Amino acid sequence: GDSVTQMEGPVTLSEEAFLTINCTYTATGYPSLFWYVQYPGEGLQLLLKATKADDKGSNKGFEATYRKETTSFHLEKGSVQVSDSAVYFCALTPRGGADGLTFGKGTHLIIQP
Amino acid sequence: DAGVIQSPRHEVTEMGQEVTLRCKPISGHNSLFWYRQTMMRGLELLIYFNNNVPIDDSGMPEDRFSAKMPNASFSTLKIQPSEPRDSAVYFCASSGQSYMNTEAFFGQGTRLTVV
Numbered sequence: 694g695d696s697v698t699q700m701e702g703p704v705t706l707s708e709e710a711f712l713t714i715n716c717t718y719t720a721t722g723y724p725s726l727f728w729y730v731q732y733p734g735e736g737l738q739l740l741l742k743a744t745k746a747d748d749k750g751s752n753k754g755f756e757a758t759y760r761k762e763t764t765s766f767h768l769e770k771g772s773v774q775v776s777d778s779a780v781y782f783c784a785l786t787p788r789g790g791a792d793g794l795t796f797g798k799g800t801h802l803i804i805q806p
Numbered sequence: 807d808a809g810v811i812q813s814p815r816h817e818v819t820e821m822g823q824e825v826t827l828r829c830k831p832i833s834g835h836n837s838l839f840w841y842r843q844t845m846m847r848g849l850e851l852l853i854y855f856n857n858n859v860p861i862d863d864s865g866m867p868e869d870r871f872s873a874k875m876p877n878a879s880f881s882t883l884k885i886q887p888s889e890p891r892d893s894a895v896y897f898c899a900s901s902g903q904s905y906m907n908t909e910a911f912f913g914q915g916t917r918l919t920v921v
Contacts, residue, residue, distance in 0.1 A: 736897055736912035793839050794910060798848040
């Protein structure tokens with residue numbers, strides 16, 4: 694079945710550092726890819742998405758590019774802030790399917806001032 | 807819109823008791839999903855509905871778990887009898903398309919503790 698693998702962390706960075714969180718996936722066909730963020734005590738919020746190969750999703754300074762050849766969707770940000778501290782989930786859903794989101798295990802990001 | 811609303815936010819119950827979790831999806835959304843989150847297993851899809859009809863319940867861990875969606879604005883997840891290993895955060899999410907190829911909106915979750 695479909696699966697998502699991401700680095701689990703915790704990842705600890707200093708403020709203004711460059712961030713990369715790796716995500717790779719296994720899926721049949723051409724899934725849509727997502728990054729969700731979960732702040733403490735809250736539900737998940739969509740951060741960005743890409744629905745086809747070479748698409749770049751971006752939001753709040755975060756970016757991720759859909760790489761079909763490497764089956765990857767790595768999350769990047771050029772300069773992180775303390776407020777970015779959260780858990781980040783990579784996820785996919787099959788294109789045209791109704792199977793719901795398959796999530797990675799989440800990466801806990803800690804930004805220190 | 808108030809978003810996806812789940813109740814209760816916290817539930818503590820004794821082993822063997824029945825637990826009912828509730829969800830109100832965003833108005834107009836026709837897909838609803840129940841997820842469970844634990845440290846060990848991460849986020850797991852338990853069941854989802856399209857247009858109030860259960861489509862896939864293969865993620866429901868065992869017969870003690872059941873879910874219903876009697877109308878477009880309400881869903882329940884029931885555990886009977888509850889066990890300590892059911893302790894987790896349960897999330898409900900809704901989406902505006904029949905095929906979840908777009909954004910899913912999550913509720914704030916119900917933290918269940920079974921003692």
